[in-house]
Amino acid sequence: MSHTRERSPSHPAPELLGHGLRLRHWDPDSDADAAAWLRGRSDPEFRRWNTPLKTVTDLEGARASLRAGARSVAEGASAAFRITDAASGTTLGHIGVNEIDHVVRVARIGYWVLPEARGHRVAARALTLVARWAFADLGLHRLELGHALGHHASCRIAERCGFPYEGTLRGAMFEAGRQDAFRDVHLHARLATDPEVGAR
Template sequence: MAWLEKREGGWDRGAAATFAVLGAADGALLGAVGLSWVDREDGLAVIGYWTLPDARGRGVATRAVRAVTSWAFETADARRIEIAHATGNEASCRVADRCGYLPEGTLRDSHRYGDGAYHGEHLHARLAADPEPAADPGGPTA
């Protein structure tokens, strides 16, 4: 868990909180969710998340993002939380939708990914005043 240890203390510095997503049965690492402050005084934050390939398609990201979103609104005084993902990442789009994050537009050439090139991202956001999303009646999710 060296990746998580590098992020330890982020909350104390007022920058970010990172949560490991672990399997209920065996405690195996499935992924992570991070909440980073854009402007803490204004309550503006972003959520980022990832899951290991074996954890995808089982609702892991959706459950984790919902949990961190609720925590951020109820405990950390977030007012608005944003999710931005690569325009071609349909799984992340479904996670944002299932977690109540409304689509707000496309950010052109906004993020440099691992290939070194800038890519567009879809922006989703949720406000503390927005209603909780309904439980997802569908099958597996990202």
């Protein structure tokens, strides 16, 4: 069972609680949050499958990245959550609803999990919580989830959570560590009218 908490005045999205997780807001002024963001974004597995426009290499860069994310959240273009263990409060990873189009009612979901939290269905549980909130509270009709071809773990998470594979987007994202070469992307999506599968 899950429920939402009250919204923070500085954050348009509520904290989300359920499936043993609490999805909280990232705080750019928190040393602990900045350190967790740096670890996640500099992790070799993250870099294998993602090529951000700006690489985060130190704590100051992590804070700048979090501040940029907070501006996007304040503008209503995204919603970003720090995935934490509901009991201990330990940070486990990140999940975001990005590129929110309030007219067409579509957005893209992205997530990553810290190395020590992998293998515990953290991403699947967080994805279930966030999808439910995005459909119910944001009124979105379609949520898309894309991952680099060959990222089988992300593919399994999407399928488990009711995001079926829809096709391959050719050359739709950067190659690992490069911005002059491209690779294909598996596109998954779920509609508000699709049944909720839940984190399995």
